[in-house]
Amino acid sequence: MEKDLRYDTIREGVRAAWPICMAYFPLGMALGVLAQKAGFSPAEIGMMSILVFAGSSQFVAVSMISGGAEVLAIAVTTFMINLRHVLMSSSLSVFFKGASPAFLSLFAYGVTDESFAINIMKFRKGTWDRWNALAVNQCTNAAWVVSTIIGAYGGQFIPVGFLGIDYALSAMFISLLMLQLRGGLYVLTALISGVVSIGVSLILPGNAYVIIASLVGATMGFGFLKARQRKGLQRGAF
């Protein structure tokens, strides 16, 4: 009984994770190819994917390493790129009441933009538990590690842009964003955040725009919520 439950839990997680896994393959292989050109062995890039598991910062790190950058510069850049996960972990934390410290520490390892997006949508539907969510994290992690290693062995033979796979993550985020728009307040927050994000990305280098726009968008949305509550209007009225 217990065993069956666990099996079903994992299967549901894997089913939810397949779009991410599919999208990770071309990305991971591209990273593997670059890493191999920068002098990494398949084992070295695979180990980096296991220990770090953060796509965009790994791309940046590989190019910085081949450019001879200092350790400290690479660490600081990586930190800046991945700081946005603070916001994702914070908003996920609401769904992990009563989880053990060990579970939380393991789950935290797999919080990426993609797993966050899938898990938060599923949690809000109310059909998700933390083991499902962990299965999504670990499944996407496995796909990432394997794809970077394959890339390092010979990913350059895969044609670029095959079957529109480079649009998979864009389509996933569009779809998940739609599913999150549960009322006017959310639409407003999304529009503010999106426009601010474009603006900041044009001004500042790197990806600080994600954090800045998310904070501005959520805070302004929250401001509207409070203003509306003060006016005594009903929730969802605008």
Add this chain to the structure above:
Amino acid sequence: MVHSDYLLIVGGMALVTYVPRWLPLFFLAQQRLPQWFVEWLDLIPVAILSALIFPDLFVRGDPRALVLLQPKSVVAVPTLLFALKTRSLGGTILVGMLLYWITTRWWT
């Protein structure tokens, strides 16, 4: 070994990546959060998703430039409508990929 500092680099990257992921989960999950904070956090996911996707669709190049009409943004319209209509994540991804593939065959 690609770089004499390989272990130091990868170890350092692992640490600075893991801590921001771990800290809020580890401490916030054990706490009773104030109501205003929960309400604010409730808006974070939609804000993050939007902050990730908008520049992806409308900004490109190096240096970055605003390009409102490009394959990614144009394909986003039917993709979005399909997502609204079907509410199917997997279906939307496949439709988006197919449309993007067709579009980029004659427009890049």
